Amino acid sequence: MNATTRVLRRRSAPMMMALLCVGGLACTQSRRHHTCTRLPEAVTIDGRLDDVAWREVEWTTPFGDIEGARRPAPRFRTRAKLAWDDEYLYVAAELEEPDVSAALTTHDAVVFHDNDFEVFIDPDGDSRNYYEIEVNALNAIFDLLLVRTYRKGGPALHDWDCAGMRTAVHIDGTLNDPRDVDRGWSVEIALPWTTLAEYACCPVPPAPGDTWRLNMSRVEWRYDTKEGVYRKYPNEREDNWTWSPQGEIDMHLPDRWGYITFSR
Numbered sequence: 709m710n711a712t713t714r715v716l717r718r719r720s721a722p723m724m725m726a727l728l729c730v731g732g733l734a735c736t737q738s739r740r741h742h743t744c745t746r747l748p749e750a751v752t753i754d755g756r757l758d759d760v761a762w763r764e765v766e767w768t769t770p771f772g773d774i775e776g777a778r779r780p781a782p783r784f785r786t787r788a789k790l791a792w793d794d795e796y797l798y799v800a801a802e803l804e805e806p807d808v809s810a811a812l813t814t815h816d817a818v819v820f821h822d823n824d825f826e827v828f829i830d831p832d833g834d835s836r837n838y839y840e841i842e843v844n845a846l847n848a849i850f851d852l853l854l855v856r857t858y859r860k861g862g863p864a865l866h867d868w869d870c871a872g873m874r875t876a877v878h879i880d881g882t883l884n885d886p887r888d889v890d891r892g893w894s895v896e897i898a899l900p901w902t903t904l905a906e907y908a909c910c911p912v913p914p915a916p917g918d919t920w921r922l923n924m925s926r927v928e929w930r931y932d933t934k935e936g937v938y939r940k941y942p943n944e945r946e947d948n949w950t951w952s953p954q955g956e957i958d959m960h961l962p963d964r965w966g967y968i969t970f971s972r
Contacts, residue, residue, distance in 0.1 A: 741968075742790060755893075800895065806889045839904070872900035884938065
């Protein structure tokens with residue numbers, strides 16, 4: 709099964725980034741680094757990561773809890789691939805999931821109310837004018853532009869659309885059917901340089917060796933399926949699993965995102 713289209717949003721919680729370590733010393737979460745591979749040929753955006761070109765692209769480290777190693781490891785594996793060519797920045801992800809579900813279908817609905825995959829991009833790393841894209845298993849998209857972080861007053865521009873973006877989802881199992889056990893879902897996102905250049909404040913497309921700030925997140929809700937439908941457990945918040953740990957439950961801290969370096 710396949711589905712199509714959607715992107716961004718966010719929540720935050722008041723917590724300290726600094727963590728107390730042995731001896732009372734403060735430590736901070738390490739930032740992830742990953743190479744964004746230059747593709748030798750185009751890939752087909754169909755949600756399946758089976759193109760020959762994808763085989764040469766290395767997986768990221770598996771996602772961990774947004775707060776870092778002090779929290780339990782995620783129940784299901786999430787990993788991603790990052791690549792680029794003359795036209796697009798490509799983000800692909802594979803999400804293990806025994807119960808693939810989604811309900812939202814409208815563009816710019818708050819997609820993280822479903823289980824979703826999210827990408828955050830700050831090309832020049834100044835924590836201003838950064839992009840957020842969210843997609844669920846129905847390929848519904850929530851895309852937005854943040855002028856500043858929420859803590860600095862925002863605003864979040866929900867009317868902004870990532871013009872020319874291409875997305876697709878593949879379901880490895882059955883969607884919205886709790887009677888069986890699924891293997892998961894995968895997503896491909898192609899982000900055009902022409903649109904990312906609008907607020908990048910740095911050379912776009914990037915040159916080999918350039919480094920951008922980026923993070924990826926997965927929102928995972930717990931569902932009760934006893935009556936044959938998906939119902940969220942009441943009074944239970946979502947899990948947030950990220951590529952690079954944030955140290956607290958807030959994706960809108962761009963200075964804590966990871967780094968991607970564009971390869972030759």
